[in-house]
Amino acid sequence: MAEIKSNAASVEFRNVTKVYGKSKVPAVNDISLFIEAGNLVTLLGPSGCGKTTTLRMIAGLELATSGQILIGGADVTRLPATDRDVSMVFQSYALFPHMTVRENVEYGLKFSGFSKKDTADKAKAGLELVGLGGFGDRLPSQLSGGQQQRVAVARALVLEPQVLLFDEPLSNLDAKLRRHVREEIREIQQNLGLTVVYVTHDQEEALAVSDRIIVMNNAVIAQDGTPRDLYDAPSSAFVADFIGEANIFDCRITDVAKDVATVELGPLSLKLPARDQRPGPARLAVRPGRIELGSAGAPRTLPGTLHKVTYVGSHLEFVVDTEFGAVFAISTTVDAQFEAGQKVGVGFCEHGPVLLTG
Template identity: 75%
Template sequence: MSVIGSNAASVEFRDVTKIYPNAKVAAVDRISLTVEQGKLVTLLGPSGCGKTTTLRMIAGLEMVSSGQILIGGEDVTKLPATDRDVSMVFQSYALFPHMSVRENVEYGLKFSGYPKKEVGERAMAGLQLVGLQDFGARLPSQLSGGQQQRVAVARALVLEPQVLLFDEPLSNLDAKLRRQVREDIRDIQTKLGLTVVYVTHDQEEALAVSDRIIVMNNAVIAQEGTPRDLYDAPINGFVADFIGEANLLDCEIESVADERATTVLGPVRLELPSRGMKPGPARLAIRPGRLELVKAGTPNALPARLTKVTYVGRHLECFAETAIGPVFAVCNDVDAPFAAGDDIALNFPERGTVLISG
């Protein structure tokens, strides 16, 4: 049985702002959020949106300009990093090159006052959790990038922090290794019931590992929810386009009744959830994989002409011109008889077609 348990705690931001000296705008602007105990929450957004600053404020590596941070219900706003029970895994691994793998994992334990015997037991338990129990005597330079990142995870885990922080942990790995290591991180988090705050700019990575995703843009929270919530029901054009690909199309809301919007899209009429929107000009978002390619002349479908059809193995990528602009669709039937120059029609199913603001 592993000697490593869970000391997981919640994280709460209350109206937190961070303004760097001499900066004209806030790096983080009055954000409030909650990370529930034992959950993995991802901060997702483009470079400069404030996600890494938010992570560093949890760690105590950056102090807030205003607002409060609570960990496990305790106000830690003014506590330095050394007095916060958190551990961070960096994208650079930050391993000591002259120490063995086991010595790297033991390093933090030795300074935390654990008896020598327990230091060894915890280090071995940590290496077992990440599948590196047979690599303890090796130097970091003798490991692959994925293995080095696992050592960094083990080093953080053995301290049993209240919150485990990941700052772009997979950005230095190739695509296949990223998939493997992200699954390892998710499995360990679930197994131990850890509270994890995870920063990435990779949408697929966020969708794969998260209980909840907080999308940030321009120092504020654009939207938060489960991966499915954000993918299927983005609140605006930024979220729709940032979380996977989306077609953003101008439309007109003709009328709203009982939270249903009669929507006109070129020659197509749709009945969609109104999402609080009023009659008038609007936009809708639809994922390329949700569009249905149907025969030309199909009733209540958008006429289109295919300009390009590309076979990419698992599906066809179809580019089409319509009266309301270019549209990109994905067809999962690789044997479908579509070719560039064909006249077709596009069907907009209600599931996956959403009205958005802005």
């Protein structure tokens, strides 16, 4: 029985720019990145930020205007898609409706020099890998959306590419199915040690599947780091608000000593990692789940008035009016006794506030 092997390779961009036609506005502007072999890295950002163009340049479906693209250390900048050892899973699945599931998975293998037996064995192994071993004789129309997506993954995996690319793979699935399929994709990637580049605009999806996340905005890289790095220590208000939600406060740094900043926020004085910031006006971000509501006038809190209290099942959501504007907070203590109009104190968890650097 044939097995699916990993030929995982690194991906590198060196000062890559992409400009379409006569446009003077780059779709991707002078970006450099390195993706280690065997990692799943997500390109995350709003529509038009350049993430899909970046993915298509890895695939060879778009050629860079300038700069270098390397796969496994080899320069592929000018190579067409047919000469790059990559496979892509599209948002639309792109299955042939008149072919069976098995024939869809075998399709690429037939043009890759494999014997008829090897083609059949690899297709069988690919379908078993994605949990569809008994579905080979069905047509795509006889499968659910999640099953069709898994067929598309199997078709890409059997080619044993150096890099596997996903373009918004879960956007056509409902929320519960998205969670299930993303877990399957992550498990397969880890078990086989694949290099995967994954494009999405869904922040939760990116946090759940990634070794690293590259956040893009306006054709450049806004921040690159692990999911925890980006969630706990965003570099800018854009990253803070795009990955999850964040309250942004204007504050003032009064002193910096040994990489610790003394920060004034209304009546509060906070000691925070300085992150190379100097004394003067600054901004800090606080996640809604790292805000604690207490009694009005409690020490180390900002005074506020509850504007709205919303019960959403698993948690309570609060909007608090303060001198710094509306503050959004979340509490998993769903039986907390708070009511709209109530005076409260807005406090921060020990590792809640973080200074923004950009």
